[in-house]
Amino acid sequence: MSEEDAIAQYGEDNIEVYHTKHTPTEQVVREPSERDGYNYAKLICLKSENERIIGLHYLGPNAGEITGGFALGLIMGATKSDFDRLVGIHPTSSEVFTTLKVTKRSGDSIEDEDC
Numbered sequence: 001m002s003e004e005d006a007i008a009q010y011g012e013d014n015i016e017v018y019h020t021k022h023t024p025t026e027q028v029v030r031e032p033s034e035r036d037g038y039n040y041a042k043l044i045c046l047k048s049e050n051e052r053i054i055g056l057h058y059l060g061p062n063a064g065e066i067t068g069g070f071a072l073g074l075i076m077g078a079t080k081s082d083f084d085r086l087v088g089i090h091p092t093s094s095e096v097f098t099t100l101k102v103t104k105r106s107g108d109s110i111e112d113e114d115c
Contacts, residue, residue: 001055006044010054016045018080018100021110024060024093041096043080051080056097066094 039060088095
């Protein structure tokens with residue numbers, strides 16, 4: 001579900017969005033001037049249901065595999081707490097979903113540190 005659809009359906013106060021912008025794992029070993037760009041990852045959570053994840057978005061390499069890998073969890077009603085308890089497979093770009101801390105509501109920077 002998109003963030004806009006979630007807000008329309010559940011109300012802005014009932015949605016928490018965790019997100020980050022980070023360097024793709026495959027590029028961390030390159031010099032910053034040689035990197036191709038950044039990835040963006042976002043979880044959209046329903047606050048009234050223990051932060052059940054109702055949207056997962058990823059922009060970066062291997063997006064199909066990454067989103068497909070988490071699809072079963074979303075179908076089964078995974079929560080943000082469930083994702084926090086996962087051990088991220090390192091080094092992969094998908095591990096970022098297990099470490100998301102910054103919310104849009106906080107206004108904090110989404111610039112992530114390299115691994």
